[in-house]
Amino acid sequence: MDARAICLAVLSMGDASGYEIRKSLESGPFGSFTDAGYGSIYPALKRLSEEGMITGRQESQEGRPDKTVYSVTQKGKLALLDILHEAPSVERLTSDHLFRLFFAELLPVRMVEALIEERIAHYRTKIAQMREGRERGHGSPGADFVCGFGLALYEAGAHYLEEHKHALLAAIAIDGEAPPAAQQPDSALPSQAAE
Amino acid sequence: MDARAICLAVLSMGDASGYEIRKSLESGPFGSFTDAGYGSIYPALKRLSEEGMITGRQESQEGRPDKTVYSVTQKGKLALLDILHEAPSVERLTSDHLFRLFFAELLPVRMVEALIEERIAHYRTKIAQMREGRERGHGSPGADFVCGFGLALYEAGAHYLEEHKHALLAAIAIDGEAPPAAQQPDSALPSQAAE
DNA sequence: TTCGGTATATATCGGTTCGATATATTGCCG
DNA sequence: CGGCAATATATCGAACCGATATATACCGAA
Numbered sequence: 001m002d003a004r005a006i007c008l009a010v011l012s013m014g015d016a017s018g019y020e021i022r023k024s025l026e027s028g029p030f031g032s033f034t035d036a037g038y039g040s041i042y043p044a045l046k047r048l049s050e051e052g053m054i055t056g057r058q059e060s061q062e063g064r065p066d067k068t069v070y071s072v073t074q075k076g077k078l079a080l081l082d083i084l085h086e087a088p089s090v091e092r093l094t095s096d097h098l099f100r101l102f103f104a105e106l107l108p109v110r111m112v113e114a115l116i117e118e119r120i121a122h123y124r125t126k127i128a129q130m131r132e133g134r135e136r137g138h139g140s141p142g143a144d145f146v147c148g149f150g151l152a153l154y155e156a157g158a159h160y161l162e163e164h165k166h167a168l169l170a171a172i173a174i175d176g177e178a179p180p181a182a183q184q185p186d187s188a189l190p191s192q193a194a195e
Numbered sequence: 196m197d198a199r200a201i202c203l204a205v206l207s208m209g210d211a212s213g214y215e216i217r218k219s220l221e222s223g224p225f226g227s228f229t230d231a232g233y234g235s236i237y238p239a240l241k242r243l244s245e246e247g248m249i250t251g252r253q254e255s256q257e258g259r260p261d262k263t264v265y266s267v268t269q270k271g272k273l274a275l276l277d278i279l280h281e282a283p284s285v286e287r288l289t290s291d292h293l294f295r296l297f298f299a300e301l302l303p304v305r306m307v308e309a310l311i312e313e314r315i316a317h318y319r320t321k322i323a324q325m326r327e328g329r330e331r332g333h334g335s336p337g338a339d340f341v342c343g344f345g346l347a348l349y350e351a352g353a354h355y356l357e358e359h360k361h362a363l364l365a366a367i368a369i370d371g372e373a374p375p376a377a378q379q380p381d382s383a384l385p386s387q388a389a390e
Numbered sequence: 391t392t393c394g395g396t397a398t399a400t401a402t403c404g405g406t407t408c409g410a411t412a413t414a415t416t417g418c419c420g
Numbered sequence: 421c422g423g424c425a426a427t428a429t430a431t432c433g434a435a436c437c438g439a440t441a442t443a444t445a446c447c448g449a450a
Binding site: 238 | 435436437438439443444445446
């Protein structure tokens with residue numbers, strides 16, 4: 001799933017400019033499980049256009065600079081179908097928050113608390129937005145399914161953080177008084193286990 | 196959180212070779228929320244070594260090729276602490292599965308079913324592994340917290356998929372008989388809404 | 391003995407992406 | 421007028437991905 005696939009997917013749901021594609025990734029239904037920045041979107045749009053998978057037209061607007069709005073061609077729709085039929089290969093989560101929470105005992109308690117609160121707030125905001133969007137009307141079966149899935153995960157995440165926050169803070173408040181001792185995972189380093 | 200931070204983090208929990216770092220990301224506690232391939236790990240180790248944050252020593256093994264095992268230096272530990280104190284910036288999920296499920300009505304029912312089953316199996320396997328690892332002994336408070344968080348999310352994900360699978364399959368079996376009509380998200384493309 | 395496959399172990403490469411930055415247009419406000 | 425924000429497009433260097441390459445060691449089959 002590269003930037004071209006992402007652009008095709010967004011455009012398959014309606015015409016858009018490069019800027020709008022980016023905006024829809026930031027706050028639309030796609031953004032939860034994919035992302036692409038301007039640095040990828042614009043070259044991708046250029047290539048898709050050269051390959052005849054999308055066509056662009058210039059549009060003037062009142063009070064705003066002109067924009068190029070892209071439509072997906074029949075060729076582009078077929079290409080998107082091909083992509084969807086390929087075996088999925090990428091499942092990846094990158095989380096700076098979890099990375100820091102993993103080493104919570106090395107951080108000040110106040111900071112760990114802030115990290116958790118921040119994440120709870122983020123989830124709760126997301127949940128409210130998605131709930132609102134769902135009430136306004138439903139999308140396709142697939143979009144609904146994925147939205148429901150996202151809601152379920154956000155709910156579970158928020159709930160876990162709310163329920164276990166105090167236990168972690170209590171544990172590191174005690175641990176924080178001991179010298180920082182790096183704990184060793186049990187099976188991640190087989191050569192260590194062999195020693 | 197770049198490859199250098201990841202290597203420092205893994206090494207802070209015990210000495211390891213480049214290969215072992217990669218293996219620990221594939222199946223250790225870190226791999227759920229971060230990742231790095233050989234293409235990033237080896238250049239990062241080289242740089243960290245040049246910067247005096249890690250030291251490498253050659254080790255011979257029986258029945259296996261020699262390896263270079265890296266240890267983190269005091270300088271490296273301080274650098275990791277600095278990194279942990281920086282504000283978190285990256286939270287990203289990329290999921291080929293969800294991307295395809297979003298367009299479920301464009302895909303054959305059998306394929307959608309397989310995608311979902313595959314994901315359920317993956318979650319259930321992960322859950323079992325993590326449960327097993329937890330029984331064997333506990334890690335640091337932070338590691339336990341993050342592990343519990345991961346478990347909660349996997350459980351929620353598996354449960355949602357199991358509970359809603361049939362509804363989606365039923366919906367697209369009906370929809371699959373209509374001409375594929377791209378549905379338009381309601382608020383993702385403000386310029387469309389304006390038209 | 392040789393070959394193919396697998397595991398361990400390290401390294402590299404071209405294409406892609408990220409994140410930041412730059413530029414341009416338009417409007418608003420002090 | 422200048423600064424700021426929003427819209428809109430484009431670019432750039434550093435970093436990364438995914439594939440590939442190479443090397444060592446072992447095992448089993450032909």
